[in-house]
Amino acid sequence: MKYPASELVLDSKGNVYHLGISPEDIAPTILLVGDQDRVAAISAFFDTITHQSKHREFVCHTGIYQGKKVTALSTGIGTDNIDIVINELDALVNIDLKNRENRSSFTSLNLIRIGTCGILQADIDVHSYILSGHAVGIDNVAHFYPITFNETEKAIAKSLDAFVGFPEEITPYCSEGSAALSQKLQSEKTHKGITVTSSGFYAPQGRSLRLGTRTSDVNEKLEQFAFGDYRIVNFEMESSALFALGKAMGHECITICLGIANRPRMEFSKGYEKEMNGLIQYVLDRI
Numbered sequence: 691m692k693y694p695a696s697e698l699v700l701d702s703k704g705n706v707y708h709l710g711i712s713p714e715d716i717a718p719t720i721l722l723v724g725d726q727d728r729v730a731a732i733s734a735f736f737d738t739i740t741h742q743s744k745h746r747e748f749v750c751h752t753g754i755y756q757g758k759k760v761t762a763l764s765t766g767i768g769t770d771n772i773d774i775v776i777n778e779l780d781a782l783v784n785i786d787l788k789n790r791e792n793r794s795s796f797t798s799l800n801l802i803r804i805g806t807c808g809i810l811q812a813d814i815d816v817h818s819y820i821l822s823g824h825a826v827g828i829d830n831v832a833h834f835y836p837i838t839f840n841e842t843e844k845a846i847a848k849s850l851d852a853f854v855g856f857p858e859e860i861t862p863y864c865s866e867g868s869a870a871l872s873q874k875l876q877s878e879k880t881h882k883g884i885t886v887t888s889s890g891f892y893a894p895q896g897r898s899l900r901l902g903t904r905t906s907d908v909n910e911k912l913e914q915f916a917f918g919d920y921r922i923v924n925f926e927m928e929s930s931a932l933f934a935l936g937k938a939m940g941h942e943c944i945t946i947c948l949g950i951a952n953r954p955r956m957e958f959s960k961g962y963e964k965e966m967n968g969l970i971q972y973v974l975d976r977i
Contacts, residue, residue, distance in 0.1 A: 693790045704787055706778040709763070710745025713782045717752055717759035719800040719977060720779065721970075724767050724928065728804070732762035732970050747771070755974050769829040769887060769931035776801075776935045784939075799941045802871060804973055806962070807885070807926040807947035808895065810913050812954040814881050817965045819972070820924045821875055822885035822945040826850055826864045827930025829889040837938045839863065846884065846917050854911045857904050865933035871944035874976050883923030885945060886912060887930035895925050896953075909953050924949060946973060 699707040706712075721732055729749040733739050736753030743750045747766035752759065765775045781787070783797040807820055814820070826847060839847075847864040856862065864884075876882060888894035893903035912922045929945040936943035948969050950959040959965075 691791065693785065698781060698785065698787070698790055700787060706781055706787070708746060708774045709748045709750065709778045711743055711750050711782070713787070715741045715743065715750060715752060715761075716763075716779070716782060717761040718797070719758070719802070720761040720763055721973065722775065722801060722803040722928075722932070723762065723764050724805055726764045728966070729762045729764050731967060732804075732974075735971060735974055736760070748775070758977075760974070760977075765928065768927050769827065769831045769889065772928050772931040773831050773935065776932065776939065776941075780939045780941070796940060800868075800871060800977070801932065801936055801941055801943045802875075802973060802977065803928060803932055803943075803945040803947075804970060805926055805928065805945065805947045806950045806966075807924040808951040808953050809924050809949040810886075810909060810922055810953055811881075811883075812913070812952065814923065814949060814952065816949055816952050816957050816959050817962060818949045819880045819969060820885070820947045820949050821872060821880040821882040822867050822924075822929050822933075822947070823872060823882050824864055824866050824920065825885045825887050825929035825933045825945065826862050826922075827887045827934065828856060828860050828862050828894065829887060829930060831931040832863050832865070832934040833861065835935065835938060837865075837934055839865065839934075842866070846920065849917055850915055850922075853915050854908060856908075863930065863934065865930060865937060867929075867933050867944040868937075868942035871942050871977075875944060875946050875973065877976075879972070880946070881923055883921050884917075885929050885947075886922055886925050888925060888927055891927065913954055925953070
């Protein structure tokens with residue numbers, strides 16, 4: 691099967707359309723960040739930088755860190771952007787862009803999101819490292835794909851939906867992060883649990899400004915939820931699509947975030963550049 695031009699969209703240089711990069715521009719291990727400026731913060735740790743590009747909100751730096759080739763790539767905010775990033779990264783390594791056909795051999799990428807998040811447990815301090823074992827999506831991206839979820843993933847999503855009582859238009863889904871990458875990143879510094887990925891920052895995360903919200907008590911319910919040994923530790927906006935789509939395509943995906951707000955304690959970081967740089971070096975050293 692050849693992918694037609696309308697489905698596998700390339701730019702005039704033959705690069706994937708939104709990211710604006712070619713297969714030679716990326717490494718097998720890719721650090722995903724929302725903020726464009728965080729790409730340079732990561733590549734500042736590289737011993738050498740071999741590629742730099744910027745197209746739309748997608749900034750890409752590839753280089754060498756302690757002998758290992760690593761890419762830092764910004765995604766922008768939200769699961770809709772993750773949909774673009776995952777599909778185009780997969781196309782770079784698993785589709786022959788010139789011939790528009792699947793490659794004869796499959797390549798699995800290591801995709802590690804380094805982000806910020808809101809903490810949902812009062813006992814976890816601001817600036818803690820939050821490692822996502824599972825991600826529950828209250829967005830809709832994964833529902834457009836023929837993804838098979840395992841029994842634990844389905845049970846977590848169903849149990850959480852019944853416990854919280856989301857608006858009827860929302861159907862949560864749950865996907866587990868990479869066990870291999872989680873093992874590399876987990877330590878006494880990390881708090882591991884379930885991440886909830888929302889489709890927005892304000893009402894979808896229980897914030898109420900002038901328009902109000904239909905989920906005013908969502909944070910309190912998420913804080914109380916438990917599924918066996920699992921509890922919900924944070925809110926953010928990308929991991930559900932990253933885990934679900936990435937795993938379905940055969941890639942290893944994980945998220946580790948710096949908690950910059952504690953919602954139960956109503957605290958917000960007064961500045962976290964130093965702590966974010968510490969998290970970046972922590973991830974680089976452990977991968």
